[in-house]
Amino acid sequence: MENYTNPKFKRESFHCPNCGTYSHMHWNRLINGSSWTEYYQCICSCCKKNSLWRANKVDHLNNHCDGEMIYPDFGLAPLPETDMPEDVKADYMEASRIFSRSKRGAAALLRLALQKLCKHLEQKGDNINDDIRSLAKNHVLPKQVIQVADTLRITGNNAVHPGTMSDDDFDDVAGKMFDLLNFIVRKGISEPKQLNELYLKMPENARKAAENADIRNANK
Secondary structure, three states, X not given: OOOOOOOOOOOOEEEOOOOOOEEEEEEEEEEEOOEEEEEEEEXXXXXXXXXXXXXXXXXXXXXXXXXXXXXXXXXXXOOOOOOOOXXXXXXXXXXXXXXXXXXXXXXXXXXXXXXXXHHHOOOOOOOHHHHHXXXXXXXXXXXXXXXXXXXXXXXXXXXXXXXXXXXXXXXXXXXXXXXXXXXXXXXXXXXXXXXXXXXXXXXXXXXXXXXXXXXXXXXO
């Protein structure tokens, strides 16, 4: 899975919530008339678009040391993959919007999104554990995803039925559910689509010869 650096108050570089590129950020504190405010403008050096932040904590020198992004309201998670199905993307984006305020709520939405994604990959969608193992068995996904999905499935269950996971666990693990969904979309939808497009660009005679060879091998 690709490394993702989430937006953070006064962090010099992170993945831009507007363009999704890992980029250097320029921070400007905003002024109201002649008075400094608690608001900051963050400008991406790649796309030049802004995010707006509100400081909510000061250090021992009375400098703002922490804050929350208030625009855009979906930027604390990676942007969804282009090929993500629309119904899955709707849950993904809603989870991103509430992630900073409710990790448990975001985890529950992402678990629902994962169930829907499994259905798009021709699984039943009733049991994520079974669906992920089936996708790995059929080589749609690598086997290592099983271990990741097991952990995140527990997070999703606890988001609905409180268990033994701490708030720190939710902060760390729930955020990785965004990465898992994007990874499954890339492996299960985008890469097969790209390979099929490449295959269709091959000469027709070569495609037919390959298809006939596959049929002969299957009948052996």
